[in-house]
Amino acid sequence: MLTQIKGLIRFSYPAEGGFKLNRQSEGNVADALFHPDRLRRRMELFRRFTLPSLIAQTDQDFKVAILIGEKMPVEFRKELEDMLAPHAFAKILALPPMEHYKATQVAFAAIATQQDTSHIATFRLDDDDAIHIEMIQRIRNLAQGLLQMREDERPFVIGFMHGHFMSLEGDLAVVSRVTERTPLGVGLTMVAPAASPVNIFVQNNHRSIAEKFDTYTDASRPMFIRTVHDLNDSGAVNSGKMFAMETPEDWETFQRSFALDLDGVNLYTLFEY
Helix, strand or coil, X not given: CCEEEEEEXXXXXXXXXXXXXXXXXXXXXXXXXXXXXXXXXXHHHHHHHHHHHHHCCCCCCCEEEEEEECCCCHHHHHHHHHHHCCCCCEEEEEECCCEHHHHHHHHHHCCCCCCCCCEEEEEECCCCCEXXXXXXHHHHHHHHHHHHHCCCCCCEEEEECEEEEEEXXXXXXXXXXXXXXXXXXXXXXXXXXXXXXXXHXXXXXXXXXXXXXXXXXXXXXXXXXXXXXXXXXXXXXXXXXXXXXXXXXXXXXXXXXXXXXXXXXXXXXXXXX
């Protein structure tokens, strides 16, 4: 069995449903998503957190679709294209507004399925979060191992339960280590037969995905960063416990694990409320 890994990042895509913003009219949603101040901050969060963690993956055999709205302002689309041009794993896909899950199906389908692939692992990642540099390898190892144990072809899910939240307290950026009781969306992965149309976004509420799909939860090490700021579409609520990072060694390990270079960076300008 050969598992192909495909990711999806929704970068200011005005889907019909799937975001709290979509309770507004389509025009208001687009205005909010494409406001220059918002896009500048999203670009910088993506540049500082998401992209470095993808570039540094120890297993480079994966693809990520970056789903954008077709009406994204030209200057920001070009900036994103220039940022991603050197990286073979990235594919930008611009779509008109459509139902959220349908848009994710189109985006995943835009990544060609490799020959001889038996299963596809689809994972989700937001444009302001990051994954551990070994997450792709971990997804592959877990998927292959679990497939050997499965008794049927039903899709199943892999979730990562330890990670970090990064937020502001006063004028300081604070990193906390967190544990989760229910799967967070960052890096959440669904493994399904290659012919299946189902992907990780089939369940609107990622916290309840284990109610419908067999779910393996990995608590081996911190595997994600969730950034917490006023541009979060959903509430950044930790379902488990939160611990302070107390030593310089903690900070060094944190940056190394996610390929970050934040020393001397004024994070306040990215996270300010």
